[in-house]
Amino acid sequence: MKAFAALLDALAFAPQRNAKLRLLQRYFRETPDPDRGYGLAALTGTLTFPHAKPALIRSLVGTRTDPVLFALSYDYVGDLAETAALLWPAEGEASTPPPLARVVATLGCADKAQLPGQVTAFLDALDESGRFALLKLITGGLRVGVSARLAKTALAELGSVDVAEIEELWHGLKPPYGELFAWLEGRGARPTGHHGLGFRPMMLATSLAEAELDALDPADFAAEWKWDGIRVQVTARGGEARLWSRTGEDITRAFPDVVARMTFDAVLDGELLVVRDGVVAPFNHLQQRLGRKTVGAKRLNEYPAAIMVYDLLMENGEDLRPRPMEQRRRRLEAWTRQLSLPQVALSPLVAFSTWDDLAGMRAAARDDGIEGLMLKRWDSDYVPGRPKGPWFKWKRAPLTVDCVLMYARRGHGRRSSFYSDYTFGCWQEDNGVGRALVPVGKAYFGFTDAELAELDRWVRAHTMERYGPVRAVRPELVLEIACDSVHPSARHKSGLAMRFPRVQRIRWDKPAGEADTVEALRALIARV
């Protein structure tokens, strides 16, 4: 438990990805089995406990502390696990802290009546960071800035294997992952896992710089529409199906409509979209379905989800990934022809002969569900990761708006001394009294380091007020903001939200009074 607690503490404060990787590797290298395996399970979110829940923490704290003092403390700290860890008045002699494996076994035990006594004994035996780690296991969501992917990346580097290999195996493995560690340390064979329903690491595209086209032969490439949804993978076998996000999160339970009646044996790559009567809805409709564990009937009905498939990775147990795109595409077309599921459609190819043709089609595509084009080499294998060359994404030209900088916030990590996060606004008529700026979005990239330094200087020289790490600046600087689309939003004062906003140019030359109006921005909302 001590090593795991120390790891969580260190991760919570490590600002950069590389520092986090080093900490994870040290933990995996130096911690014995089975503790490190349970640590890995906690970091990847694979531990759940049937009876150990946040309510247990509240009731235990209630037995030892004054409720008023607890309420005031919770209010100040803002995190249940941390408040309880700091506040817990330990009783009795300090004893040897329990190993993580025993803590996990105890929390997972089915005997609800014994749990309070056992957790109390743990809390008394542990120091503050130990208590924090224990309570975080119970509340779930460690919030130390480590994704499952990052934990696996650390493992991969530890064993000098590709992270894709670990992803491939992952879904056949269970805590405490003894087999996996043995393999990574060269003490055992590669775990076989189970390949039927597991997630296969995805192949990703790089962004196309238009100058690159000159060197490419159009005949070598297939073109497809780039759908404005989320990338998913379907794995189905033996009457069961799973839906995976791009990073390998299992999102099956939130999309029962998508996986319904999938009785085939295949692994598919495609785009998750909201589709009504064959028409793809804008991305913000899909957002109504994302980030949920489960979904109600009303939402299912209002926002029906479907998949536009564009690749076939496995068919009836045969691995098609080493085959070229051309063959996989032919197999996919044949496969979809004999399928009759309304929620699965084949993403069509876009026929073209020259890059100019294609550029014209890309410019003309104003369909809500389309973000641009994908270019895939006919001879490309399906390889995990983001190799440069075989696949390109060629996004539609962004929308641009001239906005006025209103607030700047200090950044983190490498940017910790710079005002690097910008809130900008557009003009709105103020009941005929005049015009006022209304915030319409935030952006924190799109500029070079040199431009950042200039912006930072400008912010410091034009500050009107400070609120902690935020400065309100004089409304005098125009930023040209690019975004992929604009959507109505009830949560924002301006009534709209931008998708993927970034600073395209700093308009040092433009008077703030000539920036765009909220009305002009609203006119860009995708017609629904």
Next chain:
Amino acid sequence: MEANRPDRDDPLQVTADRRQEPPTRLLPTWLKLTGQGLWCEPGGFFVDPGRAVARAVITHGHADHARAGHDHVLATPETVAIMQARYGDRAGRTLEALPCDQIRRIDGVSVRFVPAGHILGSAQVVLEHAGTRVVVSGDFKRRADPTCDPFEPVPCDLFITEATFGLPVFRHPPDAVAVDRLLTSLNTFPDRAHLVGAYALGKAQRLIALLRQAGCDRTIWLHGALVRLCDLYRDRGVPLGDLALCSGGRRKDMAGEIVLCPPSALADRWSRGFPDPVIAMASGWMQVRQRARQRGVELPLVISDHADWDQLTETIRDVGAPRVLVTHGQEDALVHWARGIGVEADALSLTGYADEGE
């Protein structure tokens, strides 16, 4: 210059200000809460006034307690020296040094300083008048500190206590934990500069002294804002070992070195140009992870010059006062606790005192 000074204390002004303050029945009639701070009527002086006044009694040298421009200042010799170092000619027209445990009578009021253990020269103010003894704690801590005299509890009728860390979540671990953390990080990351944010007066010198106690005898590098106060501590007999100014040109050479700076410098342009810096901060606030994370701190060092919850409650028991007033900080919890043990307690809103290190 004279015209720019804040208004002198004016009795009429005091009366006017009083209307806005909540009445506090726990104060004796000869002590009043005013817009400028705590006012002792028969003695004609303020304790730690927030603006320039005619007569001020000062508990310690932090800027939110010791302001510039008073006519007459009464403080410990160390605090007088700190005010002179910080304010020069503006430290006060007359500066009267009163060593701890000596009594000074001011118009029928007995005034005595007793060590508060907060920083060099910090003192509690013990006021006696009309058979009542009131102790104003100022900022204090109970933990041993190699740079100042330890806090002494003084039995009294009314104890006016600070409550910067007045919540039971604040229980500061031993100082050795933080020192060890810093030295371990230095070993783990010998190629990174360790920038440690520490309040320029008190915290910086204490951290240096703690490092020396732990056997660390390397050169410790200082931001320019710390140099004068470190010199002052040394002149007053606090050994700090080998210190050097980290000038702009040297930043790139600071890999594997400890560089102390005021907390504000961590987020400022000053912090650029160091080799892959580890951002550390020495403060009691570092105990709350979110607080540390908000400030972008990678290496939080819990070292506090204020009493934590256990010390605050222990002190209220030690002084045995039947009445307690709780000022700047988290008053509510400590008032609640004190009432729970049968002490009459209220919050006393003295404005203008800053969070530590902010």
